[in-house]
Amino acid sequence: MSIRLTLLCAAAGPSARGEARFGDGPLDERGVREARAAAAALPAASVVLRAPSVRCGQTVQALGLDAAVDDRLRDLDYGDWQGRSLADVVAAVGPEPVGEWTTDPGAAPHGGESVRELCLRIGAWLDELPQDAGRGVLGVVEPAVVRAASVHALGAPLSAFWRIDVPPLSGVGLTGRAGRWNLRLIATASP
Numbered sequence: 001m002s003i004r005l006t007l008l009c010a011a012a013g014p015s016a017r018g019e020a021r022f023g024d025g026p027l028d029e030r031g032v033r034e035a036r037a038a039a040a041a042l043p044a045a046s047v048v049l050r051a052p053s054v055r056c057g058q059t060v061q062a063l064g065l066d067a068a069v070d071d072r073l074r075d076l077d078y079g080d081w082q083g084r085s086l087a088d089v090v091a092a093v094g095p096e097p098v099g100e101w102t103t104d105p106g107a108a109p110h111g112g113e114s115v116r117e118l119c120l121r122i123g124a125w126l127d128e129l130p131q132d133a134g135r136g137v138l139g140v141v142e143p144a145v146v147r148a149a150s151v152h153a154l155g156a157p158l159s160a161f162w163r164i165d166v167p168p169l170s171g172v173g174l175t176g177r178a179g180r181w182n183l184r185l186i187a188t189a190s191p
Contacts (some may be wrong), residue, residue: 001086002135002175002176002177003129003131003133003134003135003137003174003175003176003177004043004135004136004173004174004175005066005126005129005133005137005138005139005157005173005175006042006043006045006111006135006138006139006171006172006173006174006186007139007141007146007149007171007172007174008038008042008059008138008139008140008141008169008170008186009037009052009141009142009143009166009167009168009169009170009171009173010027010038010053010055010056010058010140010141010142010168010169011031011032011038011055011058011059011168011169012025012027012028012030012031012034012168012169013025013026013028013055014028014101014107016028019082019085019086019087020083020086021080021083021085021086022081022084022086022089022110022115023075023078023081023082023083024053024054024055024075025054025055026054026055027058027062028057029057031058031059031134031168032058032062033060033145034132034169035058035059036062036063036064036171038063038169039062039063039064039065039103039172042138042147042187043136043138043173043186044065045065045136045137045138045152046134046135046136046137047068047133047137047138047139048065048066048067048068048137048138049058049067049068049069049070049073049137049138049139049140050067050068050069050070050073050139050141051069051070051073051074051075051139051140051141051142051145052069052070052071052072052073052074053074053075053142055142056081056142057061059067059140059169060140060154063140063161065140066128067078067138067140070125070139072091072121072122072125072129073122073125073139073141073145074142074145075141075142075144075145076112076113076115076118076142076144077112077113078109078110078112078113079110079111079112080110080111080112081110081112081152082110082112086090086098092167096177097109098111101115102162103121103159103163105158105159105161115148115158115161115162116158118144118145119148119151119152119161120150120159121148122145122148123148123149123152124154125153126152126153126174126178126181127178127179128178129177131177143166146164146166146170146171146172147161147162147164147166149172149174150155150164150183151164152181153172153176153181153182153183154181154183156191167176169185171185171186172185172186173185173186173187
C-alpha cells in the first residue's frame with residue numbers, strides 16, 4: 001500500500017513578516033486567521049503529526065486538529081544563530097559564514113546542523129514510515145523540513161535545498177513508499 005503524506009508549512013508569525021529570525025517563534029493573530037482559513041483546503045488525514053516548535057503547535061491548534069509531536073520533524077538546528085536575525089549574524093560574524101552555509105550543504109558554521117544532516121534525517125524519517133501508515137498522514141512542519149523532504153523525494157542534489165521556496169501554509173504531498181516518492185503541490189487558502 002502506498003503512503004499518502006502531506007507536509008504543511010506552519011503559519012507565519014511576526015518574525016516571518018518583519019526581520020526574519022533563525023528558529024522558532026509564536027504565531028500572531030494574522031497567522032492564526034490564515035491557518036483557520038486554510039483548514040478547509042487540507043486533505044483528510046487519519047494521522048496528524050507535528051514538529052515540536054511553538055509555531056507548529058499553534059498552527060495545528062488553529063487548524064482545529066490534534067497532533068502527536070514527532071521530534072524527528074524538528075526544524076534545522078541553527079546552533080549559535082538560534083533566535084538571531086540575519087542582520088545580527090552578519091554583523092557578528094561577517095557574511096562569509098552565511099555564504100558558506102547557503103552554498104555548502106555540509107557546512108554548519110553556526111555549530112548546529114548542516115543542510116546535509118537535516119536532509120539525511122528527514123529522508124530517513126520518510127523512508128522509515130511504516131507501510132501501514134495509511135493514505136492520510138499530515139505533518140505540520142517548518143519550511144526547512146518541507147525543503148528537505150522535497151529534495152529527498154525528487155532525488156535532487158542537496159544544492160537544490162535553498163532553491164525551494166516554502167511560503168507559510170503551503171505544502172507538498174508525497175505519495176509512495178521508501179525509495180520511491182512522488183511529489184505533488186498542495187493548494188491551501190492563500191494567506
